Amino acid sequence: MLGEVEGRACAYVAVRNFKAKSVALIHADNDFGRTLSTGTREYLEKHAPDTKILIEQAYPFAEKDYKAYLSKIKEANPDVVISSGYFFQVGPMLKQAREMGITAPFIGEEGADSPEMIKIAGEAAEDFVLVTNLDRDDKRPFVQDYLRQYKERFGVETCMVGASAYDAFMVIVESIKTAGDLNTQKIRDAIASSEIEGLTGVSKFTEQGEVIKPMVVQIVKDWGFHYLDIVDDPAVLEK
Template identity: 55%
Template sequence: MKTRRGLLAVVAAVGLWLALSLAAFGAEPIKIGLLAPITGFAAADGESMINSVKLAVGEVNAAGGVLGRKVQLVYYDDAADPKQAVPLAQKLIKQDRVVGVVGGSYSMPSRAVAPIFDDEEIPFIAAYAIHPDITKGDYTFRNGFLGAVEGQAAAYTAVKILKGKRIAIITSDNDFGRTLAEGFKKYMKRNPSDAQLVLSLTYPMSEKDFKAYLAKVKEANADVVFASGYYFQTGPMLKQAREMGITAKFLGEEGADSPKTIEIAGKAAEGFVIVTNLNRDDPRPVVQKFLKEYRKRYKTEPDMVGASGYDAFMVLVDAIKKAGSTDRKSVRNAIAETANYNGLTGIIRGFDRDGEVIKPVQVQVVKDGKFRYLAMVDNPAIITPKLAAGDD
C-alpha cells in the first residue's frame, strides 16, 4: 500500500512538473529583434542572415527555449539603408518590445540604429558591421571584427602569408572600404619591411567596370592586390583582372565571403584569398553541424554573414540564460562577461570594455570553387581591438 502511495506521489510530482513546464513554455515568448537587408543591393547577405538566424532559433526552441519560454524572432528589412533602419529600430522597441537585437546589416544602418538601442538600454550585437562608431554605447557590442582589426589582418596576410613585395589597394569609397584601407595602411606603417604600398585607389559603390583601376594596377606591377569590396564588386573585379592578363594575387575580406563571389568570378576566383570570420574546415562540431544543416536546408553554401548572425543571436541567448532573466541590464552585463564562448566563427575569448570581440581572424582561399582553410591570424597586436585601433 505504501509502495502504491509512493508511486502515486511520484506520478503526481512528475505531472505537476510537466504541467508547470508546459505552462511556462506556453507563456509569452522572448522576443529578439533582427534588422537585415532582405531587399536591395545587399539582398544575398540579408537572405544568408535570415536563414542562419532561423536555424539558430529552431535549435534553441527545440532544446526547450530560454528560461522555459520560446524565443520569437522579429525581423525587418532595412535594405542596408539608414533611413529605413531608424523607424524599424523604433518599431522593435515600442511595438515589439524586444529583449535584445541582432544587427544583421551593414555599417551605415548599424551606425544609425546603435545609439537608439543604447538610449533605450536594449542590448545590440552587430553581427559583422565594421565601423568603430557602432560600439560607442554601453549596450552595444560587435561579434564581427572592428575595421582596424580586419584591415590589419589583411595587410599581415598580404605581407607574411602571400609574401607580397609590391602591394596595391583598390577599395570601395564608403565606410566599409575606407575603414579597412585605414587598418591595412596602419599595419604597413607599424611594420616596416621590404614590402611597399605602390598604389591606393578608391571606386564608387555603384562601379561595375574596374578596367581603368586595374590598368593602373598592371602599370604599377603589383604582385598582391587588396581588392576590398562586397561580392558584387569583387566578383566582377576578379574576372576583369584575369581577362586583362593580370597575374597578381588578389586578397579580399569578409565582404567577398559569399558563394556569389565565386559564382560571378567563375574560374577567375581560383586562388582568391580573404580574411574573414568563418573557417569552413574547422573540425569543431558546432561548425560542421551548422554547415551540414545549412547546405541541406537551403541548397547553397553558407557564408560569414550568416555565421556571424548565428553567433550574435546565440551569444544573446546565452546571456539571457546566464542572467536568468530578460532584464535588459542583466542581459547586457552577461554579454559583457562572455568568455571563451564556443562560437561558430571561432572561440570568442570575450568582449573588451568597448564591446569589441576578441577572437582570431580566419584566412580562406578559393580552391576547386570553394572557400577552404589557408591560415589564421592570431597575433595579439592585430586581434586585440584596443591595440589595433590605437594611435601611432
C-alpha cells in the same frame, strides 16, 4: 569585426603568406572601404615598413566596370593586390583582372565571403584569398552539422554572415541564461563578460563592445572556400 582589424589582417597575410614587398590597394569609396585601407596602411607602416603601397584607388560603391582602375594596378605591377569590397564587387573585379592579364594574388576581406562571389568570378576566383571568421574546414562536429543543415534547408552554401548571425543569437541566449531573468542590465553585463564558443570561434568583447577573436584565412580552391591560415597576432587584432 572592425574594419581596421580586417585591413590590418589583409596586410598581415600579404606580408606573412605572400612575402609581399609591394601592394596595391583598391576599395569602395565609402567609410568602410576607407577604414579598411587605413588599417592596412597602419599595419604596414608599423610592422612591415619595407613593404610599399605602390597605388591606392577608390571606386564608387555602384561601380561595375573596374578596368580603368585595374589598368593602373597592372602598370604598377605590385606583388599583391588587396581588394576590399563585397562579393558583387570583388567577383567582377577578379574576372576583369584575370582577363586583363593581371596575375598578382588578390587578398580580400569578409565582404567577399560568399559563394556568389565565386559564381560571379568563375575560374578567376581560384586562389583568391580572404580574411574572414568562418572556417569551412573546421573539424568541430557542430560546425560541420551547421554547414550541412544550412545547405539542406536553404539549398545554398552558407557564408560568414549566416554563421555570425547564429553566433550573435547564441551569445544573447546564453547570456540570458547566465543573467537568470530578463533584466536588461544583467543581460548586458552577462554579454560583456561572456566568452562563448561558436561557429566562428570564441566570442569575447572589449570595453567598447567590439568582438575580439582570431581571423581565419580562406583560399578558393576547386570552387569552394578552404582553410589556409589563421591570424591571431595581437598586433592585428588589438588596437
